[in-house]
Amino acid sequence: MGVFDIIGPVMIGPSSSHTAGAARLGKMAGTILGEVPVKAVITLYGSFAQTYKGHGTDKALVAGLMGFAADDERIKDALSLAEKSGLEVVFKSSQGDYHPNTAEFELSGVSGKKARVRGASLGGGSIRITSIDGYEVEFAGEYYTLITIHQDKPGVIANITQILAQQNVNIAFMRVSRKQKGAQALMILETDQPIALRAINAMNELSGIQSALVVQPI
Amino acid sequence: MINFKYIAELVELAESSKKTIAEVVWGWESEESQCSSDVVWNKMHAGLKVMQDAVRQGLQEQEKSFSGLVGGDACRFTNADTFLGPVVAKAAAYALGVSEVNARMGKIVACPTAGSCGIVPGAILAVGEHLKCDDKVLVKALFTAAGIGAVISSNATVAGAVGGCQAECGSAAAMAAAAVTEMLGGTPKQSAHALALALKNLLGLVCDPVAGLVEVPCVKRNAFAAVHALLAAQMALAGIESVIPADEVIEAMYRIGLDLPRTLKETSEGGLAKTPTGERITEGING
Ligand code: SF4
Numbered sequence: 062m063g064v065f066d067i068i069g070p071v072m073i074g075p076s077s078s079h080t081a082g083a084a085r086l087g088k089m090a091g092t093i094l095g096e097v098p099v100k101a102v103i104t105l106y107g108s109f110a111q112t113y114k115g116h117g118t119d120k121a122l123v124a125g126l127m128g129f130a131a132d133d134e135r136i137k138d139a140l141s142l143a144e145k146s147g148l149e150v151v152f153k154s155s156q157g158d159y160h161p162n163t164a165e166f167e168l169s170g171v172s173g174k175k176a177r178v179r180g181a182s183l184g185g186g187s188i189r190i191t192s193i194d195g196y197e198v199e200f201a202g203e204y205y206t207l208i209t210i211h212q213d214k215p216g217v218i219a220n221i222t223q224i225l226a227q228q229n230v231n232i233a234f235m236r237v238s239r240k241q242k243g244a245q246a247l248m249i250l251e252t253d254q255p256i257a258l259r260a261i262n263a264m265n266e267l268s269g270i271q272s273a274l275v276v277q278p279i
Numbered sequence: 280m281i282n283f284k285y286i287a288e289l290v291e292l293a294e295s296s297k298k299t300i301a302e303v304v305w306g307w308e309s310e311e312s313q314c315s316s317d318v319v320w321n322k323m324h325a326g327l328k329v330m331q332d333a334v335r336q337g338l339q340e341q342e343k344s345f346s347g348l349v350g351g352d353a354c355r356f357t358n359a360d361t362f363l364g365p366v367v368a369k370a371a372a373y374a375l376g377v378s379e380v381n382a383r384m385g386k387i388v389a390c391p392t393a394g395s396c397g398i399v400p401g402a403i404l405a406v407g408e409h410l411k412c413d414d415k416v417l418v419k420a421l422f423t424a425a426g427i428g429a430v431i432s433s434n435a436t437v438a439g440a441v442g443g444c445q446a447e448c449g450s451a452a453a454m455a456a457a458a459v460t461e462m463l464g465g466t467p468k469q470s471a472h473a474l475a476l477a478l479k480n481l482l483g484l485v486c487d488p489v490a491g492l493v494e495v496p497c498v499k500r501n502a503f504a505a506v507h508a509l510l511a512a513q514m515a516l517a518g519i520e521s522v523i524p525a526d527e528v529i530e531a532m533y534r535i536g537l538d539l540p541r542t543l544k545e546t547s548e549g550g551l552a553k554t555p556t557g558e559r560i561t562e563g564i565n566g
Contacts, residue, residue, distance in 0.1 A: 062429055065326075066429070068388060068390055072393065074382060074385060074396070076393055132386055
């Protein structure tokens, strides 16, 4: 708790959970896709589904996808800006046993890359990503976050952490999840220091790694 | 090490070191965040500028919010003849304006929340004009307000969903009251009384926004709470004391918040939201 948790954040209204948090969720989903999105199907749950129009949740989510920060005054016009830039957006509402302010993104990027991201807005503008491409995850985007998809076999994680150690990067939190033993696994690693691009390139060269991606704190 | 968990400790820290609450809080933030005092100051100053812009915008623009429920009242209020004194009238107009900016998706500083974002700027900017002071005094006022808010947030809550509107607008009024008291030369003890008086007299205030939007009653409530804060500060400066000390008022606010039924804590399942008009509006927007 610091003074800027009280006098802050600087944000676009009207609601820290339904607008500012939504923009951050969108931004995180866009970063996880890792390229310019051309299509987004966004499913809203709970209170997001009920009150999104009045809170501009839809605009904020799309603004985030386009990389706007939570205090960007263009959020208000995000839907028309998306249309102009060739980003097609579809909104759906659904019911699920999730946190009441949950959104799920199915994204396609310019090169055809796809990503499925689910996350919740927890209040005060803070968020939690809860699922990526069907893997259960949990991170808040407050640290440098490394996301790897790799083969579930001995040594792969050690190789990754070794690269971080060489770069003097300290690991704050770490979590591995897999759908099935010996198949693919997803790891979330939150670090205190930024991770250099060359470290990511080195990881992508490792055997057993399908993809490694870094998300900057948002 | 600067450390305080209670208002009493914050007051004691300030008095024993012959500092203002603002200076103690500024030093504390700099220690906690391990940022230089200049960096911390500049960040707060940036927040102040957003508030000043929001006031300016709020007084000029008349555009409605997406729902059409609010927008234009700050202008209406400013352009009308008033029998109120200028400080009170400005505090109300500024608070309305900032809240309207928030409702129409403009840029604001949550203070402590987006729903209550007009109260602190309304009160301190109106008093700042009265004192003809520079930004320095206003930035300090924000540190004072932040320190009070930090204590309330760690010992109770500033979230309407947890404690009702007393936790949002009540806390904002308490923060503003302490800040204004210090701006006008009050002692740390007087600031503590001001915040206690402000919070005490908004205890029990429920959160029942129509259609779940931060509009009705929120926008106008910001104006009421800003003026309420001025009265609390004026009382404290006159030497009036709160019989119940600030920390105990904060604790009472928290207990009351927990005791409030969930229908009156941001769920829009009770109170104003469930009036015939409230329900009709809800159907029109979300239906
Ligand atoms: S009524 Fe509820 S939503 Fe409105 S300002 Fe108060 S706490 Fe916030």
